[in-house]
Structure formats: C-alpha cells, structure tokens
Amino acid sequence: MSGMIYQQEATGLSSPRRHVDRMRINGGKALSGRIELKGAKNLVTKAMVASLLGDGVSVLRDVPDISDVEVVSGLLELHGVSITAGTEPGEMILDPSRVELAHMAEINAYAGDSRIPILFCGPLLHRLGEAFIPDLGGCRIGSRPIDFHLDALRNFGARVEKLPEGIRMTAPERLHGAKIELKYPSVGTTEQVLLTAVRAEGTTELKGAAIEPEIMDLIAILQKMGAIISVDTDRVIRIEGVDRLSGYSHRALFDRNEAASWAAAALATEGDIFVGGALQKDMTTFLNVYRKVGGAFDIADDGIRFYHPGHALKSVVIETDVHPGFMTDWQQPLVVALTRAEGISIVHETVYENRFGFTDALVKMGAQIQLYRECLGGHPCRFGQRNFQHSAVISGPTELHGADVVVPDLRGGFSHFVAALAAEGTSNISNVGIISRGYEHFIGKLDQLGADFDVTA
Numbered sequence: 380m381s382g383m384i385y386q387q388e389a390t391g392l393s394s395p396r397r398h399v400d401r402m403r404i405n406g407g408k409a410l411s412g413r414i415e416l417k418g419a420k421n422l423v424t425k426a427m428v429a430s431l432l433g434d435g436v437s438v439l440r441d442v443p444d445i446s447d448v449e450v451v452s453g454l455l456e457l458h459g460v461s462i463t464a465g466t467e468p469g470e471m472i473l474d475p476s477r478v479e480l481a482h483m484a485e486i487n488a489y490a491g492d493s494r495i496p497i498l499f500c501g502p503l504l505h506r507l508g509e510a511f512i513p514d515l516g517g518c519r520i521g522s523r524p525i526d527f528h529l530d531a532l533r534n535f536g537a538r539v540e541k542l543p544e545g546i547r548m549t550a551p552e553r554l555h556g557a558k559i560e561l562k563y564p565s566v567g568t569t570e571q572v573l574l575t576a577v578r579a580e581g582t583t584e585l586k587g588a589a590i591e592p593e594i595m596d597l598i599a600i601l602q603k604m605g606a607i608i609s610v611d612t613d614r615v616i617r618i619e620g621v622d623r624l625s626g627y628s629h630r631a632l633f634d635r636n637e638a639a640s641w642a643a644a645a646l647a648t649e650g651d652i653f654v655g656g657a658l659q660k661d662m663t664t665f666l667n668v669y670r671k672v673g674g675a676f677d678i679a680d681d682g683i684r685f686y687h688p689g690h691a692l693k694s695v696v697i698e699t700d701v702h703p704g705f706m707t708d709w710q711q712p713l714v715v716a717l718t719r720a721e722g723i724s725i726v727h728e729t730v731y732e733n734r735f736g737f738t739d740a741l742v743k744m745g746a747q748i749q750l751y752r753e754c755l756g757g758h759p760c761r762f763g764q765r766n767f768q769h770s771a772v773i774s775g776p777t778e779l780h781g782a783d784v785v786v787p788d789l790r791g792g793f794s795h796f797v798a799a800l801a802a803e804g805t806s807n808i809s810n811v812g813i814i815s816r817g818y819e820h821f822i823g824k825l826d827q828l829g830a831d832f833d834v835t836a
C-alpha cells in the first residue's frame with residue numbers, strides 16, 4: 380500500500396493528482412459547510428466487476444475518484460475491458476466485448492492493494508473457464524480469510540489450486556447452481572455467490588446471506604442485466620441462472636460510510652456539516668445512535684445536516700453488527716466523539732476481531748480508552764472466548780491534544796483526522812495515502828469545511 384494520498388481535483392474520473400504523504404493539522408476548529416457524496420466504494424467496485432458478466436456495454440454513474448476504483452479499473456483493463464469516462468462527472472463506461480486472460484505476474488503487480496480480485500473469479504470462470512487470484516490486501520483489521528469464498532466457488536464446480544504466487548481456478552465444465560449456507564453473513568461471499576450464480580446452470584440457494592444496502596444495489600444491477608434473483612425472509616437469496624446477461628445502466632447508491640464519517644467529524648469538532656446525497660433510509664441505525672449520543676440532524680430531500688447540539692454529549696453502548704445493525708465501518712470516527720461525551724461508553728466490535736488498533740493514537744492524544752478481550756455491553760460474539768481485544772471502554776469527557784500519528788487503515792485513519800481536527804494544538808499525520816482508498820477529494824473537502832491544515836510532503 381502506497382503511503383501517498385492523491386490530492387485530487389473534482390474534475391471527473393481521471394483528475395490530475397498530486398501525491399501527499401504527510402499533513403499537519405492545527406486543531407480546535409469546528410468543521411462547517413457542505414460536502415457532496417458520490418457512489419459507495421463498497422458497491423461501485425463490485426458493480427465494475429459485474430460488467431464482466433454482460434454481453435454489452437455497462438454505464439455506471441456517480442463513480443468516486445478513489446484509489447480502490449483505480450485498482451479495479453486497472454485489473455479490468457488487464458482483462459481486456461475498455462474503460463472510458465462518460466459525459467457527466469463520475470460516469471464510467473465499461474466495454475467487456477474483448478475479455479481475455481491476464482498474466483499472473485501482471486495481476487500480481489496489483490496484489491496487496493485491494494480485496495476485489497477475488498470477486499473476478501465467478502465472472503472469469505463463466506467467460507474464460509479460468510481465473511487467478513493474487514495475495515489479497517485490503518485494510519489490516521483482522522485475519523480476513525477467504526475460506527467462505529473458496530468453499531462457495533468449489534460448490535459451483537470450480538477447481539481450486541493453490542500455487543506459490545496465488546490461487547488458480549478452473550471450470551472444466553459450465554458452473555452449476557449450488558446450495559450454500561454461510562457460517563457468518565459475509566458481505567464479500569454473498570457478492571461472490573451472486574456474481575457466480577447469475578450465469579450458472581440451474582438454481583442457487585444461499586442461506587445466511589448478508590443483506591447490506593450495497594448488496595441490494597448489486598442485485599438491482601444484476602436484475603437490470605437480466606438476472607433472476609429473489610431475496611426471501613431470514614437471509615435466504617435464490618438465484619435462477621440464465622444463459623446470458625446484457626450490460627447495465629445504473630447510478631450507484633450513495634456512500635453511507637462516508638456520510639457517517641463526516642457526521643462524526645461534525646460532532647467531534649462541535650461543527651455543522653451538510654452531507655449532500657445522504658439518505659435517511661439506509662442510515663436509520665446510525666441516526667438512532669447519533670441521536671442517543673446527543674448529536675443533532677435535519678433530514679432534507681437532498682442530504683442530511685449533522686451538527687453538534689451545543690450542549691454536553693451523552694455516553695452510549697454500541698455493538699457493531701451486520702446490516703441492519705450498526706456497521707463496523709461507523710465506529711472509528713464516532714469513538715472520537717465519544718471521548719467528548721460525559722460518562723462511560725462501550726463499543727463491542729463483533730464483525731472484525733482486530734479493529735481497535737486505531738485507539739492507540741487516540742490515547743496518545745489524551746483519550747481514555749481501554750480495550751478488553753471480553754464481549755462487553757451486548758451479546759456474546761464469536762470472538763469472545765478468544766484472545767482478541769474487541770471491546771472498547773471510553774471514559775469521557777476528555778480534552779484531546781495534538782500528537783504525531785500514523786494512519787493504520789482507512790476508517791481508523793479517518794478517525795485520526797477527526798481527533799486531530801478536534802484536538803487543541805498541532806498534529807502531524809503520516810501515511811495518509813490510505814485515506815484515498817475510500818474518501819473522494821478528502822483534502823478538498825477538509826478545505827471546504829474550513830479545516831486548518833498544511834500538506835507537508
């Protein structure tokens with residue numbers, strides 16, 4: 380992972396960029412103003428992969444200018460997909476008419492930058508009978524195994540061969556429908572099953588599926604392409620395979636993780652941010668918690684205004700969970716706001732076993748946070764009897780002060796920025812490149828919101 384962030388300009392898909400690795404933040408200033416969201420990182424990258432399944436051209440709108448999109452674009456181009464910008468900013472046109480196998484070495488050149496390559500397997504097995512997955516990257520927030528993915532692909536009839544440079548898959552015959560039950564509602568594996576089952580022969584039944592809004596949007600895209608997918612009650616998805624799919628035309632669902640991040644930034648810095656494009660219906664769980672903490676919000680047709688109420692914040696108990704629970708990607712920036720709330724807050728992380736590494740930096744900045752191996756404040760989870768510090772106790776209110784910190788991962792890194800912006804004094808943040816994986820025009824947005832900062836390298 381590069382330690383550089385791209386300083387971006389809002390000019391569309393291929394905006395000019397300047398590399399930034401370190402930033403100095405002068406904190407203690409409320410963030411206020413308006414920012415606009417684009418499509419969700421965790422939908423857009425999968426929608427781009429779905430284009431591989433179509434006979435014709437696909438058009439995706441509201442594609443954010445982030446490095447995860449660049450990585451997936453590069454991987455698709457390696458496989459013969461032609462990608463061009465459309466007429467409106469953020470519009471992407473994907474033409475898969477000349478899909479071909481890529482060389483392992485070339486795919487490997489992208490290894491470590493993204494976990495998306497694993498989702499290429501189903502579509503490539505359908506089109507070419509062969510696929511290759513390099514060593515997978517993504518944020519270091521747990522062991523992040525791929526066993527569910529490999530089991531699912533084997534169930535569809537794929538042969539899986541582990542090689543020193545990665546995993547090679549082949550489909551000696553057309554893949555067939557399968558009955559699959561997930562031990563945990565994994566987002567990525569649900570997407571894997573959808574992207575593979577739509578063109579497999581016969582019917583697939585997936586039990587224990589994830590049902591995040593990004594998955595529902597992917598299902599909407601696949602339906603536009605000609606797929607037959609029904610989502611039943613109790614996390615069961617049924618897919619009737621079809622022989623061919625067409626391209627699609629789709630505007631991506633908004634990025635609710637980015638919306639939650641800026642909402643937390645407004646609260647922690649005692650600011651006022653209008654997040655254009657945020658939709659209440661996909662954020663109800665977040666909004667409930669925000670209100671319990673004492674945060675204020677006004678819902679408009681074109682977005683949500685998030686702001687500090689002007690009086691003390693309250694402590695809460697949160698348990699992260701799969702949808703419709705409180706998302707794991709929402710807790711890190713909100714923890715910064717909880718350092719300012721009165722009383723003891725508890726956050727029990729039940730999705731990833733190792734997602735509190737970011738709190739070390741907050742403690743360095745004056746926060747009082749203790750980590751525990753026990754499942755605190757909620758239901759016992761699958762990490763409870765093991766050696767994972769997956770519960771955090773935050774005592775507040777505390778005053779934060781500036782410090783030198785290193786960004787550890789995407790959401791943890793955003794929380795470091797929020798803490799530095801809320802803190803008295805100056806902070807130096809390095810390794811800020813990770814932020815560009817998932818936050819579009821991050822530096823420009825800080826500027827728009829009135830943050831006081833310098834780009835130091």
Ligand code: EPU
Pocket residue numbers: 420421422494518521522523524525526527528529563564565566567568589636706707708730731732789790817
């Ligand atoms: N898991 C397994 N085996 C597998 C797959 C997953 O044990 O084969 C476990 C994971 O280790 C984890 C849990 O299942 O403990 C959930 O993982 P999931 O598969 O749902 O996560 P993912 O698909 O790898 C996506 C998002 C994450 C988000 C999670 C949960 C993308 C690219 N990433 O990851 O987003 O936190 O779902 O909602 O869609 C982020 O945006 O910063 C981010 C990390």
